[in-house]
Amino acid sequence: MNSIGLAIKLGPADLAKYPFLEEASEYIRETRFAIEELDRPEMDHILRRSVDILETEISAGKVYTNLDKYEIEILSFLVTLIMIKSIDLEPVTKKHSLLEAMRTEKFLAEDLFKEKSLPKKKLLLHKIFQELFDIDIHFDLDLTIFRLSVPDYLMRASKMNEQEWKLINRSVHSGYVYIDTDEAVRLIRSELSNLIYDRIKTMKIPLVPERVKICAEELRKKFSIYYTYRKHHIVSDYPPCIKHAIEMMNTGENLPHSARVMLATYMLTIGKNTDEIVTMFQNSPDYNEKVTRYQIEHLAGNKGSRIKYSVPSCKRLHSEDLCFATVDCENILNPIQFGRKKANAQ
Amino acid sequence: MSLKTSSDNSSFLKGLFREYYFKDSNSLGTPSMIEKREFGYMSFDSIMVRHLSFRNKKELIARLVQESPSDVYCSNGYYKFPTNSVQSKEWEGADLIFDIDLKDLNMPCSSEHSFYVCDQCGACNVSFLNACTVCLGRKISRSTIPCRKCLISLKKETQRLIEFLHGDLGIADGSIEIFFSGNAGYHIHVSDSEFKTLDSRARSDLVDYICGNGIMNESIGVRKSKNGFYIKFPKSGMVFGWRRRVASEFGINQSSISKLKRIVESNGGYSQFKDDLSAKAKSIGVRIDPHVTTDIHRIFRMPGTINGKSSLLKVKSTNLETFNPLDSACVLDDRQVYIRSKVNLKLYLHENYFRIKNSIERLPAYAAAYMICKGLADFIK
Ligand code: SF4
Numbered sequence: 210m211n212s213i214g215l216a217i218k219l220g221p222a223d224l225a226k227y228p229f230l231e232e233a234s235e236y237i238r239e240t241r242f243a244i245e246e247l248d249r250p251e252m253d254h255i256l257r258r259s260v261d262i263l264e265t266e267i268s269a270g271k272v273y274t275n276l277d278k279y280e281i282e283i284l285s286f287l288v289t290l291i292m293i294k295s296i297d298l299e300p301v302t303k304k305h306s307l308l309e310a311m312r313t314e315k316f317l318a319e320d321l322f323k324e325k326s327l328p329k330k331k332l333l334l335h336k337i338f339q340e341l342f343d344i345d346i347h348f349d350l351d352l353t354i355f356r357l358s359v360p361d362y363l364m365r366a367s368k369m370n371e372q373e374w375k376l377i378n379r380s381v382h383s384g385y386v387y388i389d390t391d392e393a394v395r396l397i398r399s400e401l402s403n404l405i406y407d408r409i410k411t412m413k414i415p416l417v418p419e420r421v422k423i424c425a426e427e428l429r430k431k432f433s434i435y436y437t438y439r440k441h442h443i444v445s446d447y448p449p450c451i452k453h454a455i456e457m458m459n460t461g462e463n464l465p466h467s468a469r470v471m472l473a474t475y476m477l478t479i480g481k482n483t484d485e486i487v488t489m490f491q492n493s494p495d496y497n498e499k500v501t502r503y504q505i506e507h508l509a510g511n512k513g514s515r516i517k518y519s520v521p522s523c524k525r526l527h528s529e530d531l532c533f534a535t536v537d538c539e540n541i542l543n544p545i546q547f548g549r550k551k552a553n554a555q
Numbered sequence: 556m557s558l559k560t561s562s563d564n565s566s567f568l569k570g571l572f573r574e575y576y577f578k579d580s581n582s583l584g585t586p587s588m589i590e591k592r593e594f595g596y597m598s599f600d601s602i603m604v605r606h607l608s609f610r611n612k613k614e615l616i617a618r619l620v621q622e623s624p625s626d627v628y629c630s631n632g633y634y635k636f637p638t639n640s641v642q643s644k645e646w647e648g649a650d651l652i653f654d655i656d657l658k659d660l661n662m663p664c665s666s667e668h669s670f671y672v673c674d675q676c677g678a679c680n681v682s683f684l685n686a687c688t689v690c691l692g693r694k695i696s697r698s699t700i701p702c703r704k705c706l707i708s709l710k711k712e713t714q715r716l717i718e719f720l721h722g723d724l725g726i727a728d729g730s731i732e733i734f735f736s737g738n739a740g741y742h743i744h745v746s747d748s749e750f751k752t753l754d755s756r757a758r759s760d761l762v763d764y765i766c767g768n769g770i771m772n773e774s775i776g777v778r779k780s781k782n783g784f785y786i787k788f789p790k791s792g793m794v795f796g797w798r799r800r801v802a803s804e805f806g807i808n809q810s811s812i813s814k815l816k817r818i819v820e821s822n823g824g825y826s827q828f829k830d831d832l833s834a835k836a837k838s839i840g841v842r843i844d845p846h847v848t849t850d851i852h853r854i855f856r857m858p859g860t861i862n863g864k865s866s867l868l869k870v871k872s873t874n875l876e877t878f879n880p881l882d883s884a885c886v887l888d889d890r891q892v893y894i895r896s897k898v899n900l901k902l903y904l905h906e907n908y909f910r911i912k913n914s915i916e917r918l919p920a921y922a923a924a925y926m927i928c929k930g931l932a933d934f935i936k
């Protein structure tokens with residue numbers, strides 16, 4: 210904080226865009242807003258807005274980009290979280306967290322790019338990158354380029370599947386990576402998403418207001434249709450590594466590339482067809498049927514290099530942090546042997 | 556290699572190693588946070604013992620003297636519970652390590668100083684065979700005696716790695732330690748605290764950076780378009796890191812749009828240029844063993860211990876230019892002993908040249924041990 214000084218502060222317009230900041234919660238405390246007030250008819254527009262946000266995100270799969278006055282933004286941010294909590298469907302929680310992060314990304318990129326005042330820009334960087342995620346990031350001479358340390362960069366970028374994020378495709382010098390505004394905000398997407406996810410998870414609401422409950426119940430009915438197919442994937446007989454990956458995916462988690470390869474090659478080897486495997490991936494937040502299908506056919510050796518990929522060895526999976534061995538894994542070299550061993554024992 | 560485990564060979568080596576650990580334990584490099592590391596060793600009967608932990612150097616030395624193992628390992632990672640099974644150790648971080656190994660350098664001279672030793676009967680051949688001519692065994696190990704050229708290339712490769720660590724990654728010299736592996740390579744240990752918590756995926760990205768894997772046309776400004784390609788240099792410039800390397804390879808800079816365009820065209824377009832670029836990047840990259848760096852749970856040869864593949868020490872180099880591994884790493888006793896050599900060979904060790912014939916030879920113990928560890932001789936009582 211010292212280098213910036215306290216002279217400049219985030220204003221209401223900022224809190225509208227970044228309602229997850231501590232300052233926004235403070236605002237709510239100061240107004241002495243009580244949750245029960247949501248049962249009052251004049252709050253209907255907030256409830257309707259939250260329903261609208263969730264419909265846009267879950268049914269249409271889109272980022273909600275409307276920006277309203279800060280009083281409305283801060284409240285509907287909160288109400289949406291309460292609604293999600295009472296809908297109580299894990300994929301909904303995950304998807305909202307991700308899309309909310311992407312919404313923030315959009316605002317933040319604009320602010321960092323367009324904002325004229327340098328102290329203000331620095332304050333935003335500090336508030337979001339440094340205070341929330343402990344990333345030491347700085348403007349380079351040219352104010353549209355940022356630099357951050359190689360480890361800070363790698364920790365985040367290595368989780369992204371696109372090749373352009375590989376360190377080799379970056380400008381790297383003396384321990385720093387140089388990136389532009391869009392890239393800088395993209396880098397914290399998953400952390401932002403986790404932040405919102407944790408907010409929902411740790412939120413304690415003794416009594417959900419009746420009106421919110423009614424909205425949530427309706428949404429729950431609507432959304433649960435999207436997520437029922439999951440029940441088809443019984444995970445009991447799979448090796449622990451595969452089980453873990455499926456469970457992660459069922460909760461709408463974004464699997465790393467290596468885990469997707471493991472899962473797909475495993476499923477192909479035990480005889481599942483491409484269609485079946487494609488549906489397994491439907492829950493991924495970044496699911497795209499065409500791309501997924503192509504990738505699976507590629508692994509099966511039907512597309513591209515025509516090499517049929519085999520399931521990675523336990524040793525390999527262990528080194529990639531994908532192994533979750535249990536006693537049943539003893540003497541196994543490849544997850545494929547897991548089922549066989551069990552079958553023999555019976 | 557089997558004859559190392561023949562009882563005469565192994566009791567000779569074991570005795571020498573024990574003597575060394577008993578007398579010269581000072582050279583043992585104790586890792587920082589010793590109590591959080593996992594230790595392991597390989598006995599002369601090829602039994603691997605893992606998940607050990609020591610509270611201090613004294614405890615560790617006592618164990619080494621007692622067991623006199625063939626090889627000693629220490630985790631690069633540190634754990635809350637180092638003796639637990641891998642799943643419940645609770646990983647807290649790991650030093651960044653790199654392995655530069657002669658086998659990855661594909662030296663043209665390698666066939667001139669390689670031998671093929673049968674794992675079953677120990678018979679030795681100068682050329683590769685599918686099966687042993689004596690016992691028909693099919694397990695054959697390659698044993699190589701690095702020549703001067705090999706040792707120089709290893710040093711150069713190490714120097715190139717240091718340039719990456721230093722210039723690109725900004726790692727301070729004080730955080731980089733260079734070790735001769737004891738056999739045919741160098742191990743580079745980085746103790747920079749910022750890198751310690753990187754997981755395996757982040758390390759794998761780092762490996763690709765250093766090896767030159769995965770470079771894209773776009774990152775140097777060659778972009779795909781509907782009917783071919785166009786040039787638009789990246790906003791963050793061409794003066795740093797791989798962009799600088801590639802730019803100087805092609806003789807271009809941020810203003811050479813038309814020159815780069817010609818280069819891509821003369822290559823045959825976007826995809827052909829991509830192949831050319833990947834090949835160039837690979838040749839500029841450093842040849843390290845990717846698995847060593849990405850594995851955050853590895854137990855790795857411990858500094859200051861004897862390498863059972865050669866009887867030489869894994870020893871630190873403080874000045875790579877003047878460092879001679881075959882002197883510094885040769886630490887065993889020099890009393891005279893007899894061996895039966897299986898090959899004719901010229902050998903340099905510890906400032907001495909040996910001309911060894913395929914017969915009974917009298918040699919200082921350190922040279923005898925080297926030959927036996929390499930599978931090229933048997934000890935005679
Ligand atoms: S030991 Fe193999 S099968 Fe078992 S969890 Fe690990 S990777 Fe999977």
Ligand SMILES: [Zn+2]
Pocket residue numbers: 673674675676677678687688689690691692
């Ligand atoms: Zn044989």
Ligand SMILES: [Zn+2]
Pocket residue numbers: 662664665668701702703704705706
């Ligand atoms: Zn050589």
